[in-house]
Amino acid sequence: MDTNRTENAAAETWRARPAKQQPQWPDPAALQTAVAELRSYPPLVFAGECDLLKDRLAQVARGEAFVLQGGDCAETFEGVTADAIRNKLKTLLQMAAVLTYAGSVPVVKIGRIAGQYGKPRSKDTETRDGITLPAYRGDSVNGFEFTAESRVPDPWRMVRMYHSSSATLNLVRAFTTGGYADLHQVHAWNRDFVASSPSGKRYEMLASEIQRALDFMRACGVDPEETRTVEFFSSHEGLLLEYEAALTRTDSRTGSLYNTSAHFVWIGERTRDLDGAHLEYFSKISNPIGIKLGPSTTPDDALAYLNRLSPQREPGRLTFIIRMGAGVIRDKLPALVEKVTAEGHQVAWICDPMHGNTFEAPSGHKTRRFDDVLDEVKGFFEVHRALGTHPGGIHMELTGDDVTECVGGGHEIAFGDLATRYESACDPRLNRSQALDLAFLVAEMYRSAV
Numbered sequence: 001m002d003t004n005r006t007e008n009a010a011a012e013t014w015r016a017r018p019a020k021q022q023p024q025w026p027d028p029a030a031l032q033t034a035v036a037e038l039r040s041y042p043p044l045v046f047a048g049e050c051d052l053l054k055d056r057l058a059q060v061a062r063g064e065a066f067v068l069q070g071g072d073c074a075e076t077f078e079g080v081t082a083d084a085i086r087n088k089l090k091t092l093l094q095m096a097a098v099l100t101y102a103g104s105v106p107v108v109k110i111g112r113i114a115g116q117y118g119k120p121r122s123k124d125t126e127t128r129d130g131i132t133l134p135a136y137r138g139d140s141v142n143g144f145e146f147t148a149e150s151r152v153p154d155p156w157r158m159v160r161m162y163h164s165s166s167a168t169l170n171l172v173r174a175f176t177t178g179g180y181a182d183l184h185q186v187h188a189w190n191r192d193f194v195a196s197s198p199s200g201k202r203y204e205m206l207a208s209e210i211q212r213a214l215d216f217m218r219a220c221g222v223d224p225e226e227t228r229t230v231e232f233f234s235s236h237e238g239l240l241l242e243y244e245a246a247l248t249r250t251d252s253r254t255g256s257l258y259n260t261s262a263h264f265v266w267i268g269e270r271t272r273d274l275d276g277a278h279l280e281y282f283s284k285i286s287n288p289i290g291i292k293l294g295p296s297t298t299p300d301d302a303l304a305y306l307n308r309l310s311p312q313r314e315p316g317r318l319t320f321i322i323r324m325g326a327g328v329i330r331d332k333l334p335a336l337v338e339k340v341t342a343e344g345h346q347v348a349w350i351c352d353p354m355h356g357n358t359f360e361a362p363s364g365h366k367t368r369r370f371d372d373v374l375d376e377v378k379g380f381f382e383v384h385r386a387l388g389t390h391p392g393g394i395h396m397e398l399t400g401d402d403v404t405e406c407v408g409g410g411h412e413i414a415f416g417d418l419a420t421r422y423e424s425a426c427d428p429r430l431n432r433s434q435a436l437d438l439a440f441l442v443a444e445m446y447r448s449a450v
C-alpha cells in the first residue's frame with residue numbers, strides 16, 4: 001500500500017464536484033493537519049480482503065448466497081467497549097446461524113461496524129426549547145450533547161474515528177478467527193440471552209440441531225476447518241469524503257485504488273446525485289460498493305448508477321440496497337429489477353427495511369414498527385419471486401443490547417416502553433430479540449422463495 005498523496009490524485013477528483021452532507025469545518029488549517037495525520041496511518045483492511053468480499057458478493061449476484069449486513073445506525077466512541085462489540089457480533093452470528101441453517105444458504109456476514117461514525121441529516125439544525133444548534137452529524141464530526149460547544153465540527157474527531165474503528169476491528173478479528181465464532185459455540189452465544197424469550201427458546205432448539213449435525217459430521221470423520229472461524233467484513237456509509245480519501249491507498253499488487261477504511265462502503269440515499277462528489281469518489285475505488293435506492297429512484301437512474309460505478313459489469317462490484325418503505329416497495333421495485341435484468345446486469349439486490357419506515361412516536365422518539373420492517377422484507381421477496389430474480393440479502397440497524405427503540409416484535413415493545421432504554425444516537429435499532437425474530441422469519445421466506 002502506498003500512502004503518497006500525489007500518486008493518489010484520482011482519489012481527489014471528487015473535490016471538483018458538489019459534495020452534499022459535508023460538515024462545515026470551522027478551522028481549515030486544523031482540517032489539513034488532521035487529514036495529514038490520517039494519511040500517515042496504516043490501512044485498516046487489506047485490498048485482498050476487499051477482493052474476497054467482491055467474490056462473495058458475486059456469488060450473491062448469481063443467486064448462490066445471501067447477505068446479512070447489520071449494526072448500529074451510528075456507532076459512538078463511548079460504544080467502543082468489549083461488551084458492546086461482543087454483543088453486536090454475537091447477535092449477527094446468531095442471525096447468520098439461523099439464516100444458514102434454516103434458510104439453507106451460505107451467508108455473507110458484513111457488519112455496519114468499525115467505521116459507521118458519520119451521519120447525513122434531514123435538517124442542518126436541531127431546535128430544543130427554542131434553542132437552535134447545528135445538528136449532530138455523528139461522533140466523527142461533532143458531539144451528541146446539545147450545547148453550542150459540543151456541536152462545533154472538530155476534524156480531530158475523524159482521527160478518533162480511525163482509532164475507534166481500528167480497536168473495534170481488532171476485537172472483531174480476534175473474535176471471528178480466535179475461537180469465539182467457532183460454530184461449535186452456537187449454544188454459548190445464546191447463554192446470556194433471556195432464556196424465556198420466544199426467540200431465545202426457538203434459537204436454542206435450532207442450536208441443538210446444528211450441534212447434532214456437527215457431532216454427526218465429526219463421527220463420520222469430517223471436521224471442516226470452515227466451522228472454526230468466520231469470514232466477517234466491515235462496512236460503513238462512505239459519507240465524509242475527507243476521511244475516506246485520506247484512507248484511500250494504491251494497492252501495490254495491482255496499482256488500483258482501494259478505500260482501506262472498510263471492506264465495503266456505500267453511498268447513502270441523500271448523496272447519490274449522479275454528478276455529485278460521492279459518485280465521483282466511489283467510481284475511483286476498487287472495493288465492492290453499495291448504493292442506497294429510495295422510492296424516487298427511476299429505472300434509468302439505476303442503469304446510470306451501474307454504468308457509472310460498474311462500467312466493467314463485474315458481478316459483486318455494485319450492490320443495490322433498496323430502502324423504499326413497506327407501503328411502496330411492491331410498486332416501485334419491480335421496474336428497477338426488470339430494467340437492470342433486461343440490460344443484462346448482474347447485481348446483488350439487498351433490502352434495507354429500516355430507513356423507509358421511520359416515524360415519530362407520540363413520545364417524540366424516532367421509531368419503527370417491527371411489522372413494517374417485516375412487511376418490507378416480504379415485499380422485497382415477493383417482487384423477486386415474481387420476476388425470477390434473487391432476493392440477495394438484508395441490511396439492518398440492530399444492536400446486541402436489550403434496547404427499546406423499535407415497537408412490536410415477539411417480546412412486544414409498546415410506545416410507552418420506548419423511554420425505558422432508548423440509547424441510539426440516531427435511528428432506532430432492533431434489539432437482540434427482535435433481530436433474532438426477524439432472522440427466523442426471513443429464513444422461512446427464503447426457503448419458500450427458492
Ligand SMILES: O=C[C@H](O)[C@H](O)COP(=O)(O)O
Nearest residue numbers: 073119120121122123426427
Ligand atoms: O441514518 C440515517 C440518517 O442519518 C437518518 O435517518 C437521518 O435522520 P434525521 O431525519 O433525523 O436527520
Ligand SMILES: C=C(OP(=O)(O)O)C(=O)O
Nearest residue numbers: 073268269270292323355
Ligand atoms: C443514512 C442511512 O440510510 P439512508 O441513506 O438509506 O437514508 C443509514 O443507513 O443510516
Ligand SMILES: [Mn+2]
Nearest residue numbers: 073397426427
Ligand atoms: Mn440510519
